[in-house]
Amino acid sequence: MNRLFDKSIVLACCIAAALGLAVDARLVAAFCLGVVVASLAEIAQGERARRASEAASYAYIMVAVFAPSFAPFAPLALYDIARRVRREHVWGALGAGAIFVCALVAYAHAGALPARALLLTAILSVAATLLSLRTAQLEREQERMRRTRDELQERALVLEARNRDLADRQDYEVELATLAERARIAREIHDNVGHQLTRASLQAEALRVVHADEPGVAADFTDVKRTVDEALQLVRASVHALNDNATDLSVQLERIVEDARSDGGPQIELEVLAEHAPANIANCFAAILREALSNTMRHTRAQNVIVRCMEHPSFYQLVVSDDGTGAAKTNSRGIAEGMGLGSMRERVEALGGTFTAGPRAGAPGWRVFATVPKQQGDDAR
Structure with missing residues (x-):
């Protein structure tokens, strides 16, 4: 979108530079070819298509060197050449620009184009090149920011997953500690309370036998033993239930x-x-x-x-x-x-x-x- 906006401005300035020229078939052809070359640079997909588009931009500059009518629309081609300048290809772009400047000087000496059109074309060529370089830098910064944003989002997702794992691990540890505590309580009840109740039941039975010749006392001890046995059964049931709950x-x-x-x-x-x-x-x-x-x-x-x-x-x-x-x-x-x-x-x-x-x-x-x-x-x- 940024480059479409830039090219719209450059094209408008190119038309303004060509207003003083006579409208003929060559000028119309220069305008149409300039728009076509600029459009191909935007729709080119793939490395081969981009190279073809770049070659078309260089070809347009070469045509503008020999055909004065093409010179006012050459900044469109210079814009596309500057956008793909790399360190290994910078001399080719500089050579094409130098040849175009020499052609403008030659047109000025020969009077092939008005001075106003030549001056506007020269200024617009420099402005289009700088604008293209600035937009390319802006696109690189935007791409870097997108990569940084994606990396931050990925790290946030990783941290979120780790937090979930830590929370699950914490829940697991809490549940494990709870179950271990239940098992400990069950053992304590079984080893202490259970044994004491069993001892009390045996003592009540022994006393009932000792006082067998005393029906009233023996009946009392029988009641005591029954109560202790019921309590022992309840304790055993509670221990089993607690132990079962402690087994997950x-x-x-x-x-x-x-x-x-x-x-x-x-x-x-x-x-x-x-x-x-x-x-x-x-x-x-x-x-x-x-x-x-x-x-x-x-x-x-x-x-x-x-x-x-x-x-x-x-x-x-x-x-x-x-x-x-x-x-x-x-x-x-x-x-x-x-x-x-x-x-x-x-x-x-x-x-x-x-x-x-x-x-x-x-x-x-x-x-x-x-x-x-x-x-x-x-x-x-």
Whole structure:
């Protein structure tokens, strides 16, 4: 837009410089060719088209050297030559300008053009060149500012992403601390209050036996024992509920993945879509994932590990797959069947689920697949 505005001003000044000339076919042709050359410079796309446009501008200057009628519109071509001046091509532009100045001097001596037209053409040629150079510098500054703006926006997006990661990490740490505190409270209640109530129940039973020959006293101790047993059951239920709340599947799996990640190790991708699984299923899946990642680190040269834990309408599912390759992989995995894989299978089958482990179908790597029914998992306490 800036160059269109500049060229409009230059063209208007060129027309003013040519007002004193006789309007003939050569002047009209000079005007039309000047406008065409100036327009080609604006619509040229691609390196080849730009070079052709630049060559047309130089050709127009050369024609103006031999045809006086073209001289008043030469500043349009000089404007386009100046816009593409580079250090390696500056001598060509300076040579074309010097030749054009010599042509104007020759026209002045020969009287081919009026002095007014020659003076305006010379002044306009210098002004058009300076205007083009100024606009080129302005465009470079605008481009630099756009790049700076894009870099700042990119940095802002990166910082925003880091802030989100930090916020998520902070939430994770808070949740982890909360769950750890719940587990500690559950242990304290179980170890202290639970044991004291159990002791009180045994003492009440012993006193009831000692005073068996005193029906009234024995009945009182029976009531005391019943009350203590009820309190013990309530404490146990509360401890189990608190312990279950302290077991979060997503937090457990995330903790295991974080511990397994290392600079030289595989990239581990984790997706958990089952945050409220029962404690026994969460502990089972955590043990399976820990053993599966351990096998991957020890027995394969995997680059990527994908962990998916999902909750379906009737069952929970855990899938651990890697792209590990290596000659020792099959043998190592086969030996592990009697130890790690066997332990994983026993854990899943104890909850009524199914467990499979073996090479991935149609792709290199290993796949561990475990499912546990919801009803079986929820009832097994």
